[in-house]
Amino acid sequence: MVDVLVVVNEREALPSRNTLEVLGAARCLADGTQGKVKAAVLGEGVEGLAAGLFAGGADQVLWVEDPLLPDPRPETVVAALAEVVPRVAVQVVLMADDSCGREVAPRLAHRLQAGLVTEVMGVGAEAGAVRFRRQRYGGRCIIEIEATRLPVIGTVKPRSMEPAASRAEAGGEEVHMAIRLDPGLFPTRVLSKVAEEVRGVKLENARVIVSGGRGLKGPEPFRQLEELAQVLKGAVGATRAATDAGWVPLSWQVGQTGKSVSPELYIAVGISGAIQHLAGMSGSKTIVAINTDADAPIFKVAHLGIVGDFKAVLTPFTAKVKALAES
Amino acid sequence: MNIIVCVKQIIDPEIPTEQFKLDPATKRQVRGGLSLVISAYDQNALEVALQLKEKVGGTVTALSLGEPEAQGAVKSAMGMGADAGVLVTDSTLTGSDPFGVAHILAKAIRRIGAPDLVLVGCVSGDTGDKVMGPLLAEELGLPCLTFVSRIEVREGKAAARRIVEDGYEVVEAPLPLVASILSDDSNVPRYSKLKDIMVAARKTVPVWKAADLGVDMATVGSACQRLQLREVSIPQRDSRCELMNGDTPAEQAARLAERLRELKVI
Numbered sequence: 001m002v003d004v005l006v007v008v009n010e011r012e013a014l015p016s017r018n019t020l021e022v023l024g025a026a027r028c029l030a031d032g033t034q035g036k037v038k039a040a041v042l043g044e045g046v047e048g049l050a051a052g053l054f055a056g057g058a059d060q061v062l063w064v065e066d067p068l069l070p071d072p073r074p075e076t077v078v079a080a081l082a083e084v085v086p087r088v089a090v091q092v093v094l095m096a097d098d099s100c101g102r103e104v105a106p107r108l109a110h111r112l113q114a115g116l117v118t119e120v121m122g123v124g125a126e127a128g129a130v131r132f133r134r135q136r137y138g139g140r141c142i143i144e145i146e147a148t149r150l151p152v153i154g155t156v157k158p159r160s161m162e163p164a165a166s167r168a169e170a171g172g173e174e175v176h177m178a179i180r181l182d183p184g185l186f187p188t189r190v191l192s193k194v195a196e197e198v199r200g201v202k203l204e205n206a207r208v209i210v211s212g213g214r215g216l217k218g219p220e221p222f223r224q225l226e227e228l229a230q231v232l233k234g235a236v237g238a239t240r241a242a243t244d245a246g247w248v249p250l251s252w253q254v255g256q257t258g259k260s261v262s263p264e265l266y267i268a269v270g271i272s273g274a275i276q277h278l279a280g281m282s283g284s285k286t287i288v289a290i291n292t293d294a295d296a297p298i299f300k301v302a303h304l305g306i307v308g309d310f311k312a313v314l315t316p317f318t319a320k321v322k323a324l325a326e327s
Numbered sequence: 328m329n330i331i332v333c334v335k336q337i338i339d340p341e342i343p344t345e346q347f348k349l350d351p352a353t354k355r356q357v358r359g360g361l362s363l364v365i366s367a368y369d370q371n372a373l374e375v376a377l378q379l380k381e382k383v384g385g386t387v388t389a390l391s392l393g394e395p396e397a398q399g400a401v402k403s404a405m406g407m408g409a410d411a412g413v414l415v416t417d418s419t420l421t422g423s424d425p426f427g428v429a430h431i432l433a434k435a436i437r438r439i440g441a442p443d444l445v446l447v448g449c450v451s452g453d454t455g456d457k458v459m460g461p462l463l464a465e466e467l468g469l470p471c472l473t474f475v476s477r478i479e480v481r482e483g484k485a486a487a488r489r490i491v492e493d494g495y496e497v498v499e500a501p502l503p504l505v506a507s508i509l510s511d512d513s514n515v516p517r518y519s520k521l522k523d524i525m526v527a528a529r530k531t532v533p534v535w536k537a538a539d540l541g542v543d544m545a546t547v548g549s550a551c552q553r554l555q556l557r558e559v560s561i562p563q564r565d566s567r568c569e570l571m572n573g574d575t576p577a578e579q580a581a582r583l584a585e586r587l588r589e590l591k592v593i
Contacts, residue, residue, distance in 0.1 A: 074473070099491040103473040106458035110426065110465040115553040118456060131557065136454055137356060138340055140347050144558040152554075187470040188500040191486060196494040204492075208593075232593060246512030250476065250490050257368070257450055257474075257509055259492075265592050275340050276367070279455065286592045288583065289568065300344060302568045304586055312576035313583075320584035321593060 002035040002125045005088055006058065007081065007095035009072060013048040015056050017205065018096035020163035022156045023057035026094050027164040029125045038062050038088060042080055043069035054172045057164035062088065063176045068183060074103035075186050082111045083179045090151060092130060097155035105155045115152030117145060121160040138256060138275030139282055158204060159262040160283060196249040199226065201235045203252065208234030208265045211254055214241035215270020215291060215310065222248055225269060228318045231325065239277045255280035269310045273298030328385030328480065330376040331442045332409065333432055334369040336393050336400035337453040354559040365400045368448025370516035372508040375478055376446055377408045383480055386410045388439055392431055398532050405527035406519040413439060417536045422549025429462035431547060434540035436467065442503055444485070449474050449507040460507025470504040476511040
């Protein structure tokens with residue numbers, strides 16, 4: 001029997017896509033083993049969230065309450081989970097591989113002397129063994145690993161696992177657990193938050209992504225990418241080379257250190273296909289590459305391509321896409 | 328301001344696909360004749376450290392755990408501007424998992440002596456793990472800032488730009504602390520000057536063994552891994568890229584749009 005605790009951080013009434021994917025992964029582990037999925041919501045409960053978590057696959061919703069949790073920081077989440085996990089007796093703890101989970105999972109595993117696996121793309125449990133699938137070497141390999149120490153803490157790579165089938169009428173048990181965190185233990189303080197403007201759809205939710213890389217040679221051509229993305233009702237992404245050059249904000253980055261995406265259509269413009277980039281987008285359904293270099297690695301993963309200069313291609317392509325959309 | 332930067336030497340991750348080989352026995356990449364580099368984001372971490380040193384003074388020490396040839400990584404960090412370097416290499420440590428590595432690095436950091444800042448790259452270029460910053464912070468009992476691209480230091484505190492999903496936050500924490508560094512336009516690694524490379528090449532890098540550090544042997548080495556690698560495979564992509572024909576770029580562009588429509592993608 002594999003019981004799984006899913007860590008829920010959001011403050012919205014509906015579970016996020018990330019949370020639903022993590023619940024999906026948890027159900028995969030629990031279903032085959034008659035295990036239970038518990039969703040731990042850190043902080044004040046939001047009206048209606050429990051129903052969404054039950055529908056998404058939770059058997060139990062655990063409201064973890066502490067005055068410090070309504071505005072959770074990675075360090076408070078670590079401390080809270082270090083109290084909660086031993087009390088709920090689960091074999092696996094799963095959370096999204098986001099900016100919080102990436103810090104929480106290793107620290108929690110260290111405190112609990114637990115196993116640790118990050119950026120999980122697949123799970124399975126057989127004969128009592130818990131297995132995970134993930135990439136290695138920037139996606140050149142897929143590895144299967146077995147947790148030889150339980151509990152094991154895992155982060156689920158966004159857009160690489162499906163949510164569980166929604167259980168519309170599902171209900172479940174709600175449990176409240178009060179904990180007491182010592183405010184003196186948390187040294188970091190947020191001085192300010194800066195949200196970068198997003199026009200249109202969010203990158204991580206987009207059905208279509210138009211991304212630019214080093215080959216764009218400057219920030220201006222990203223305007224053209226935005227125009228194409230607008231026609232396709234998609235979002236604009238970028239490679240590390242483009243964000244390192246300061247052409248576009250870091251939050252636009254797709255890749256190992258940026259967003260992990262798997263849209264229906266990914267159009268890579270002036271992108272050579274560095275491993276660091278492919279790690280974040282090679283799961284896209286259809287990949288289109290536009291690049292002057294026929295030997296660029298991006299053509300090894302692309303389904304459709306144009307060997308040519310984006311400057312000559314993008315305007316007529318956008319016009320044709322627009323015309324087709326209107327026809 | 329004393330800064331220790333952990334640098335990992337890896338096989339160049341950007342080699343062409345044809346040159347990527349796996350050893351079926353160890354399930355790891357075959358080194359062969361491939362070149363070794365410092366994992367990319369560790370170089371950004373080094374750049375952050377060097378800029379801080381230029382601003383507020385102090386020293387930068389590069390620390391690496393690896394095979395004897397990782398001395399090359401330490402020396403290239405010194406060629407970039409690190410004042411000193413340390414290599415920890417010991418066959419009994421080979422195969423340590425990230426917890427073991429953090430334990431060893433923390434021991435070496437303590438021996439180097441009271442740092443104000445410990446910096447690591449936010450992700451290792453080979454395994455793709457993003458855990459070393461947080462694990463080192465736990466191991467050393469220090470505050471932790473993950474995925475930060477810029478750090479300013481004043482009055483015993485650091486203020487860092489921490490990258491989050493929709494932008495960034497400015498987070499403050501008291502020194503000493505551990506930070507994992509993400510790249511942006513402020514920390515592009517500098518090129519080493521030939522003169523500095525030559526000077527670094529002649530320096531001796533102290534080499535430390537497990538016994539020098541008081542490593543707890545029950546936490547390191549391949550026998551203490553908390554996960555077992557069962558299978559490894561190279562995904563075969565059946566797609567061959569269909570290139571658009573056309574006499575002009577405009578024709579190719581139109582063809583591409585039509586193909587996407589035929590495939591019902593748009």
